[in-house]
Amino acid sequence: MNNIFNYIDRPSPIHSLTGAAKFVCLMLWSFAAMTTYDTRMLAGLVILGLILFRVGRIRIKDVSFVFSFMAFFLVVNTIMLYVFAPHHGSEIYGTCTYLLGSGRMGLTAEQLFYQFNYILKFFATIPVVLLFVSTTNPSEFAASLNKIGVKYSIAYAVALALRYIPDIQKQYHEISQASQARGIEMSRKAPLTERLKAASGILIPLILTSMSRIDTISNAMELRSFGKKRRRTWYMERPFAPADLVAMLLCALLILISVWLTYVNQGRYYNPFK
């Protein structure tokens, strides 16, 4: 079941952190990267992320699956940003330095810098997300949610989702193959509306079996008195070690730096044009 999220079981200092600590770190990190637009901070986060990648002993080869999505996403987004607002950069930085051409579609240094920051912001979170995905056992992830204060019924819903994703995936595949064997066209050869209809045809048996699955599981859980007490224990839960606390403190520091930079720059941006 771990393969969908690409969990890689390979001992490293990052693997040995508890899931809860890593989740808190991920949240703090992405929050810090979300709030700031300071070039220096973002560049620092990118470099720090790449270093952590080494520490976590994750190789580029392990995560190469994301590159095509990422490239597509970035290229389309970059083009759209430019087409829709070629002077957004000038609005942000307050100056307008033409590099190429002039007028509405003219390329300005400010726009270039803004889009560079945008891409940088993107790369500031990707390494940590990948690192989290590759080094955290999904079952431990659910247990860790409860530990950081999420109600256990919700943490359990997350655990259930993780548990049943492979089953549902397998079932979807089986139903889809059965329909295709009966001549329902799902590939690119069929027009879009036909494909949508065919997909709904697969969905109906899938959903109806899932509904009876919901009944079965909830009956089983109710028979075992799930939800009767206010607390529960988790098999995969581990207590915090000093390393976890240090990691969380360091990530909290990132947020402080981000806030401090916003104060120093008088805004989210670092402006080299002034």
Place this chain on the structure above:
Amino acid sequence: MKNFSVKHIVATGIGAALFFVLGRFVAIPSGIPNTNISIQYGLLAFIAAVFGPIAGLLSGLIGHFFIDFSFGWGIWWSWVIASAVCGGIIGFLTRKLKIDEGEFDKAGIVKFNFFQLVAHLISWAVIAPILDILIYDEPANKVFVQGLVSAGVNVVTTAVVGTLLCIAYAASIPKKGSLKEED
């Protein structure tokens, strides 16, 4: 958290798993980033209509979070939150529909589709773009075009897939009073 029974917890989990599988493996790109023709919103509307706002909200949140996670392009919070809001609103608006008692007639279909239209417009054409502007400081015209396109696409897929699912599910449930004593 009233009325949030074991069954709702399980429905949230299974709903999120279904949302993930449909979004991750059945996605058809529409040519605009973050914007897939995604049949999972039909499913989300169905789960929300049957199990209520909390199950809808959490299924959207967990399912979308996992999708972003497994694609590895980072977590696009603005859109994750929009998915959750969408499930929550549909669940809240459709609370009077009794699909789980086997009732889903023409009036029900019209109501369901009106509610999902409202929910999609709020989440994709208002919440997602505003969060994108707050977090990424993207130009407003870009994010609103993105939002409107995905709202439109999601409304259409929900109208097709979600309605079909509700009809099929309602038909599979014996209606109240469908048993008669023999004369």
